[in-house]
Amino acid sequence: GNSVTQMEGPVTLSEEAFLTINCTYTATGYPSLFWYVQYPGEGLQLLLKATKADDKGSNKGFEATYRKETTSFHLEKGSVQVSDSAVYFCALSRKSGGGADGLTFGKGTHLIIQP
Amino acid sequence: DAGVTQSPTHLIKTRGQQVTLRCSPKSGHDTVSWYQQALGQGPQFIFQYYEEEERQRGNFPDRFSGHQFPNYSSELNVNALLLGDSALYLCASSLGGYNEQFFGPGTRLTVL
Numbered sequence: 001g002n003s004v005t006q007m008e009g010p011v012t013l014s015e016e017a018f019l020t021i022n023c024t025y026t027a028t029g030y031p032s033l034f035w036y037v038q039y040p041g042e043g044l045q046l047l048l049k050a051t052k053a054d055d056k057g058s059n060k061g062f063e064a065t066y067r068k069e070t071t072s073f074h075l076e077k078g079s080v081q082v083s084d085s086a087v088y089f090c091a092l093s094r095k096s097g098g099g100a101d102g103l104t105f106g107k108g109t110h111l112i113i114q115p
Numbered sequence: 116d117a118g119v120t121q122s123p124t125h126l127i128k129t130r131g132q133q134v135t136l137r138c139s140p141k142s143g144h145d146t147v148s149w150y151q152q153a154l155g156q157g158p159q160f161i162f163q164y165y166e167e168e169e170r171q172r173g174n175f176p177d178r179f180s181g182h183q184f185p186n187y188s189s190e191l192n193v194n195a196l197l198l199g200d201s202a203l204y205l206c207a208s209s210l211g212g213y214n215e216q217f218f219g220p221g222t223r224l225t226v227l
Contacts, residue, residue, distance in 0.1 A: 032215075034215075044205065045218070046215060093216075102162075103158070103160060105158050108155075108156070108157050
């Protein structure tokens, strides 16, 4: 079956530090890959996505590249801010039968940015 | 555009009771998926509705059932509630074959 593994948290960084959150996946076929962010007390928001190998998703300074050879989709940001503190989820979805499968999520990585 | 909306925001039930949660998809979307998020965990896929039929189901017992209406809104029903059903229930909507899903704020269910 499909699965997503992401680094355990919490991850604590100082403001303006470089961020990497690792994500690897197992799936048949060619899944689409996503990063979602969940701020305290809120639902999930799509941060970025990539739908095929070597695609780079980017948004709000965050980037992730779909690496099929290493089955990875690591999230990076060059300079984090206190406002980036949240829980980040890596997820995948396959397209089948004309529709899209339900998302398979990792367990989430809690990011804490200290001023 | 109101985005995905869910009701109620919070709900408290006792073991053995039944509960119904509601979701209205983002305007223009025709597919609704439901997820269960236990505290400190990632969301787990329950099922997906498209054209008023259950299109795909995750690893959840038959106590979990759903419905989609002609206006694409959806309900999640859980029968014979267990303490372990306490969680945040998230609804997500998408458009047909596109797999980008937009999430609502969730319903927090507490089972006592």
